[in-house]
Amino acid sequence: MLAAGLFAAACGDGTGVVDAGEARKVVPPPTAQPLWSDQAAPVPPQEPAATQVPGATTPERPAPTPVKVAAPAGDDARGLDTRAVLLADPLVDTDARAEVRRCPDACGLRPPVYRDLTGDGRPELIASVTDRRGGTGTYAYTVVGGQVFDIFWYFGDHYAVDGLGEDLVVRQAVAAPGDARDNPSLLYRTRFRWNGREMEPIGTETEFRQQPPLVPNGGSPSASSSATTTPGGNR
Numbered sequence: 001m002l003a004a005g006l007f008a009a010a011c012g013d014g015t016g017v018v019d020a021g022e023a024r025k026v027v028p029p030p031t032a033q034p035l036w037s038d039q040a041a042p043v044p045p046q047e048p049a050a051t052q053v054p055g056a057t058t059p060e061r062p063a064p065t066p067v068k069v070a071a072p073a074g075d076d077a078r079g080l081d082t083r084a085v086l087l088a089d090p091l092v093d094t095d096a097r098a099e100v101r102r103c104p105d106a107c108g109l110r111p112p113v114y115r116d117l118t119g120d121g122r123p124e125l126i127a128s129v130t131d132r133r134g135g136t137g138t139y140a141y142t143v144v145g146g147q148v149f150d151i152f153w154y155f156g157d158h159y160a161v162d163g164l165g166e167d168l169v170v171r172q173a174v175a176a177p178g179d180a181r182d183n184p185s186l187l188y189r190t191r192f193r194w195n196g197r198e199m200e201p202i203g204t205e206t207e208f209r210q211q212p213p214l215v216p217n218g219g220s221p222s223a224s225s226s227a228t229t230t231p232g233g234n235r
Helices: 001-010 082-088 095-099
Strands: 111-114 123-131 137-143 147-157 158-164 167-174 184-193 200-208
Touching: 082 095, 082 123, 082 137, 095 123, 095 137, 147 158, 147 167
Parallel strands: none
Antiparallel strands: 111 123, 123 137, 137 147, 158 167, 167 184, 184 200
16 A cells, blocks of 8 residues: 555656656776786885976977878778887887887787777777886877877886776886885876877876785785885976
């Protein structure tokens, strides 16, 4: 009787339940995913100076200019020759370029990743290479009007790059004052987003303690330092 009464009340005078059509689908927010599994646990080479800001090793970018390499048919970045693009790109670090020249014999070039970064529904090419000194360069390329452009580049030691929707997130492990060199307790994250010309950092770096700290290849570190002072800064 209770159920019947609710039904009658809802349908009686037009002020009750109304069919608003198909319910909207709930889309969960994107989560960050490592682009390369071997970059998932970065460790910084040293404590940062007081004025050092993660990501500051990347100098101010010049205006984008085409990379002098053949563009694929249909402006499809999946048709790019990764090795040829890196060798032709003047923004690629000298040591990274030397490493690419060693390919395919024991070189540090990772498999290419294709991901839409510009929001046009077409994937960009994301390439990463680690040289013999341990430096890693990560670069993203888009193809527009038969020309190839480098829209993202980041070079440094012991960092990882994640994909987050159409954004990229650079994670840099950093030792806080008092931390052992191989036992950092901080992680800086810088999020990059397409601005119509290139991937630019948005917001400020986020810093937080890792429990346990990040270590190479997911190993088990010794106990972390009890230091509570954290370096920081805005771009």
